[in-house]
Amino acid sequence: MSANPNLAELVSLLGDSSRAAILTSLMDGRFHTASELALAAGVTPQTASFHLGKMASGMLVAAEKHGRHRYYKLANEEIARALETLLSISRPAEIRSLRQSEQMKALCKARTCYDHLAGKLGVGLTRAMLEQGWIEEGDGEYVVTTAGGRFFADLGLDLPALRKERRSFGRICLDWSERQHHLAGSLGQAIVARLFDMNWIERAASGRAVVVTEQGREGIKRYFHLEWK
Incomplete structure (x- = not known):
């Protein structure tokens, strides 16, 4: 056996x-x-x-x-991580109706991946933070730079508290729809929670999709230097 x-x-x-x-x-x-x-x-x-x-x-x-x-x-988070990995290597679902097509477009544009942002929005914000020098790619994780520490504090995040959580801090997650990386871990969760709190994003009527509000478009442009359409 x-x-x-x-x-x-x-x-x-x-x-x-x-x-x-x-x-x-x-x-x-x-x-x-x-x-x-x-x-x-x-x-x-x-x-x-x-x-x-x-x-x-x-x-x-x-x-x-x-x-x-x-x-x-x-x-737990490990189950979500495994499912996201399986989704990234799975064939795209067959679209059989207009409703399914609209749902898939919404998911690919912006969604939650367990407790962090994914889709074009998640990848876009991660890329913006890399370009601004607020995070850097480390060994399987994103590392916050000195400039990034000031940025996240200004955004209202408590980095020391996040680092004490018993989980990955800035895990690099492969996005199944974009086939690029986005930010996960306790930092990724804190960012999405903060965006919800500030009413920059809100949940769609059903499913995992999220929608960027008008206030969010302005905030994302001002803080992340990212134009969101």
Whole structure:
């Protein structure tokens, strides 16, 4: 008997299209009910609950019960990272309707990747920070420069506190739609949280897509020197 982790079990959990759709929906980093995830996957709530139970047993998702409802999210950041890697090597989904086409365009333009920004917006902001000399590429991580320290403090981020978190600080993440890198880790999470707080971005009506507000366009241009259209 092999002492290696049960890869076959993991692959079987990921090999179902409904489960894959549920996991992709959970990439926004938030809690969702089985009914919400059922709608996203195009299955009944009962079927979604069955799949969620299997994935909870396989430690892909975590559940919390509040009152009569049970809420689900990805088990941890490592699961989100693995899913993002798989998405980057997967073939593009077949577009079968105008609605799917619009959803895909919105995701590619700006979305959350678990707890940080991705898509054209995430890649664009990362590139802008590199060009301004606020971050530099290190060994698997982005490193904040002295000028970057002043910039992030001006943006309202507490870098010393972020560095103390028990996770990667400025992880380099491969963007599955842009095929370029964007900023993740505790710094990436803090940036997206700050942009939400300042009302520079807001969540789209459904899914992981985010929308840059008019206030955000001005702020992104002023702070990041990036023209966003």
